Amino acid sequence: MTLDRDEALALARELVGMSPAAETEVTVESTVDRFVRYAQVGPTQAADRERVDVAIRVRVVRNGACGEARAEASTLERATLRHTLAHALELAEASVAPGAVVPFGGPVEVEESAAAPNTLAHGFEAKADAVQKALAVAGAHGLEPAGLFQTLATSRALVNSAGRAVFGATSRASFSLVASSESSSGFADTLDADVARLDVDGTIARAVDDALRSRNPRALEPGSYEVVLAPHAASALLLFFAYEGFSARALAERTSFLVDRVGTQVVGSDFTLVDDARHPQNPGWLFDGEGTPRERLVLFDRGRALGPVSDRAHASWTGGRSTGHALPQPSAEGALPQNLVVAPGTASVDELLRRVERGLFVTHLHYVNPIEPHELVLTGVLRHAAWLVEQGRIVAPVAGLRFTDGLLRALGDLRGVGARVERASGSFDAEMATPALHLGSLEFTSTTRGT
């Protein structure tokens, strides 16, 4: 079990009370993680693991100058934590330098989020059953399976010497399958805070169906193609708004695409993007790394760029207020939106596809990375099932293309937004919620067929 509210807050308060620093902030986080990863041979890795992370952030003042540091330990042992506090103080003393600092924030009201009990209680027998089902269904169709079943629960308490005390808990359950043939693969996943709401059977069926339907793909030449991006493909691009653009630091340092564009029409008028930790399809922590309540923030309003997101330090430098997007402090990184949600349109994916004259239906994009930040030029490759669409109909599977294009340019020709919002991973651990998007063009610059 993760630490409960009273345990976590009591420990944080105890450590704050123990600190001689001018200001002290303590975060106590505990995680329980149970996963089974599998492939053709069955389970390949599995873990029944837990961790606790205690972070102590202190500020010391010497002759009007301030020093600040953070020290962390993965233990609840008081002797070690006393050492951690001493280490934080020592580092803070060494970092004393002139300059104004923003005092820690005082008391706030934050509703307490809770982990789903089903997810907390979910065991390995049920995970093994799902894995065996995936192995059996994929095997029956001559496909190679690979995937993950994971349940994760985390609790977090933050207490500071200015009287702030907040607590919350989250949970996340996920099941995924990549089903592969010699010439194709299909990916599907199901994610929810409550493991009871996962659709394992439907996920297996979708991955297998995509793998079977996309066999023997046609090799297309690079060029400009109209595209419909399914939610996973869309998220692989849109998450770069978070990484590259909407941080107050990036704007202040003039590396963001927002430079000279805040308040202006930047992309198509059907595009509205918010950061919302309370959204049911992409829920997150209701307070940030400084304990500030997370605001629902509109980042694009019908194509008009707004933002940025900020933490307390950047807000004070720019005369604004924190929007509740701080990472744990002190941090060299700027503030970060972590719960992106694209507002839905009205069309089904089939309706979006029917509008395509000649183009591609892309389910996934792989290894997307940025090349240029002002126009958000990105590159990446098609992965898993993709199809050629002609006159509104899927006519053939395709594979083996790399795109290199500006995200702002592409979204400037946004022709449609799907009605169904899905929580989707972009790449590795990041997630957001988005419907399918129909873009007038995306520039594909090379093939991945190789020698």
Add this chain to the structure above:
Amino acid sequence: MEVLAREAIERGLALGASYVDARVERIASESLVVRNDRLTEVAAREEFGLAVRAWVDGAFGFAAAPLALEDAATARALAERAVRLGRILAPARARRADWSALDPTKGEPAVGEYTTPVAIDPFALSDAEKLEPLRAACAALGGDAGVTAREATFACRSRRQWFASSEGAAFHQELVRTGAGIAATAACHGEVAVRSWPASYGGDHQPGGFERVQEFELLQHAPRVRDEALALAAAPTCAAGTRDIVLSSNLVMLVIHETVGHATELDRVLGAEADLAGHSFADVDARGVLVYGSPWVSLHADSRAAADPREHGLDTRGIDDEGVRAERWSLVHAGRFVDFQSSRETAHALGSRASHGCARAQSWYHPPIVRITNVSLAPGAWDFDELVRDTGDGLLLDGVKTWSIDEARRNFQFTAELGWELVGGTKRRLVRTPTFTGDTLGFWRSCDAVCSPAHFRMWGITNCGKGNPVQDGEMSHGAAPARFRGVRILAG
């Protein structure tokens, strides 16, 4: 520590496991960041935890938790959880290997110790001694309003590990790395350009102590880094075309990592990474057959300690995380593919009894997976200036800006921080955002020159993401500058 590991092993065996290993780990790390003259990150972290892995009826169970000193109860409880998990998963295993057949020991269990050579312990150094070079370098990046972000970073990590197994392995190792770097971001003329030293994204990291950071000479390089960032922001973008290119050793490092390192991980080849990172164009029959590169291309993997610590990488160690001793072997010899990087289980799947010792975990919290070790391109005979002159018209590229590669490690696209147009064998002008693309085999087969050992250097990587759930891996790649013919360049 050994007592706790033994406690877990004995409990696991008593519960019916046929093999148990235990890793007690104490990990300490520090990071410092000076950004625009503000000390924006001062952080330290300590972890102490235990990982227990049990092989039961043909499947592994793994359990991990934080540990307290003399916490035998936790050690026994983790063994119980690992055995229980293995037993639940065993019926789902399609192929039940006999662990005793997977000889990891090459004759005898790993017993002993290894410690990274450290001249100046970064953890014993005062914080002021570590901060002062960063402050000075950050200040030296200044002086022009066009530079909107100046950053100097430092990081060090110590990982002490007590490994024991039911096969008799008992090994203690302490791996220490230290790293630093500077970067200037110029945002002017409507463009953004970043220049870094000695490497991008947090600098370079080397096995050893603060003496390795002192070698970087951050302060001396800062004015050049600032000036190159400003010059790049004003430079024309690189033109598209097909060009001969000379890559700095830093960029050769990137190409090695993405197109050789990952492509030759045996778990990936066998399909175990298909759910996240992907698979590989190289199949199990490629050994001895596949022409990976030109005759000038020889790549070796090496996790052993060398006589000269400068040849060490971040994966130089005594054993891997399942008790297999470090070794050196050839991946590609004179252009021909030789062998994969393997763990015990993946080596066995390929019919080999011996693992190359590539099973590693990020920490006590993570189960081991196949990891790239230190993989290096053997140096050739060229002098660098001579190579540039000999190239005539082409591009000289330096610094990693961005990278992307397909899931089979076949098609890549890399962007350098900086490009020099070469005309008649001399640098003519800087170009911004030089981006080159190609396919792995075609690119390595186009390599016709590698610089000499005098230009060879090891580069550390600390953030190699792999696995699902993702874990970070650390390794180094050594390279000298090299030339590749007829490479496709995209418009910048």
